[in-house]
Amino acid sequence: MAIKLKNKKTDYSKLKRTLYLYILVTVVAAVVFVLLLDLFIQRQALGEGIVRFLQDSFYLDRQDAMTIYHYIVRNNMEIVIFMAIAISILILCRIMLSKFAKYFDEINTGIDILIQNEDKPIELSAEMEFMEQKLNTLKRTLEKREQDAKLAEQRKNDVVMYLAHDIKTPLTSVIGYLSLLDEAPDMPVEQKAKYVNITLDKAYRLEQLIDEFFEITRYNLQTMTLTKKHIDLYYMLVQMTDEFYPQLAANGKQAVIHASEDLTVFGDPDKLARVFNNILKNAAAYSKDNSVIDITAGLSGDVVSIVFKNAGSIPKDKLAAIFEKFYRLDDARSSGTGGAGLGLAIAKEIVILHGGQIYAESDDNYTTFTVELPAFPDLADKRNS
Helix, strand or coil: CCCCCCCCCCCCHHHHHHHHHHHHHHHHHHHHHHHHHHHHHHCCHHHHHHHHHHHHHHCCCHHHHHHHHHHHCHHHHHHHHHHHHHHHHHHHHHHHHHHHHHHHHHHHHHHHHHHHCCCCCCCCCHHHHHHHHHHHHHHHHHHHHHHHHHHHHHHHHHHHHHHHHHHHHHHHHHHHHHHHHHHCCCCCHHHHHHHHHHHHHHHHHHHHHHHHHHHHHHHHHCCCCCCCEEEEHHHHHHHHHHHHHHHHHCCCCEEEEECCCCCEEEECHHHHHHHHHHHHHHHHHHCCCCCEEEEEEEEECCEEEEEEEEECCCCHHHHCCCCCCCCCCCCCCCCCCCCCCCHHHHHHHHHHHCCCEEEEEECCCEEEEEEEEECCHHHHHHHHC
């Protein structure tokens, strides 16, 4: 999805006024110098000064000094004046440029603060206020990105650490029960069946945790692409709820679909199935026992909305971060319900690639997840452009 930036015109007024002032001072100083030079020439003060200099420096009498002055200076007065004016302008320009160069020094110092990530604001001259604001905005943006990256990395490391710990628990149980079965081949059938059932449950849990490790790897490495086509949305939702039936029924829960049987949507069937699966998985994990998860889908204008509503509340502070990578609701990280914290983040990425949006709302009693998708191919392409 393309990001459009507002083209706000930069205010250079203070810098322009300062530059105009420098130029004006240079011109005025050059004019004053020429006027003073002309005054000295008219009063012959310059000539007298040169004659005295020749007398004192080279021990000449006044007549010889006057002769040298007339041949070298007086007869070439236009050239002397031109050279004096040129030298004065060069000196004044050099002074002006040195003052202007201080702005580049300030910018360079500000860039050094960015590079070295120093914990202090960037301060420039008043004339460079526009650049100071941009550099400080860039500094805050880089700091926020660095903090976000560190936080995401820390969450990922925490997830890997907890998953590694969780993997060890069912693996230890599997090894323990298999050892008991191996050491007691004449174990009663009822007891053997009990141990086999427990071992199988632990093995399933182990498989789930290993899948979550692969989920983390896939999320970091793969570039998601879509293969879109028209999808029978109603059938997809029915098929998904059927697959979740054993997991829901174990806690007295059920999923009920409210949608037209001819409802369709245009998108990638595998990716959208993953979106709905992740949302329903979250609802099944965090909804109350013996409750109903309502799945409502319908067409409104050119948008297809799919709403998942379950009994249970999510705190507002956690609701704001629920779609972040490696974020999990269960602070206690229960081995029974805890996932890698990628499901909803991946769901959001897929929905955005489809040109849609996903958001969550929660009150004291219910939580809803809403997915909005373009109903037609051309709309999806326009929203992604």
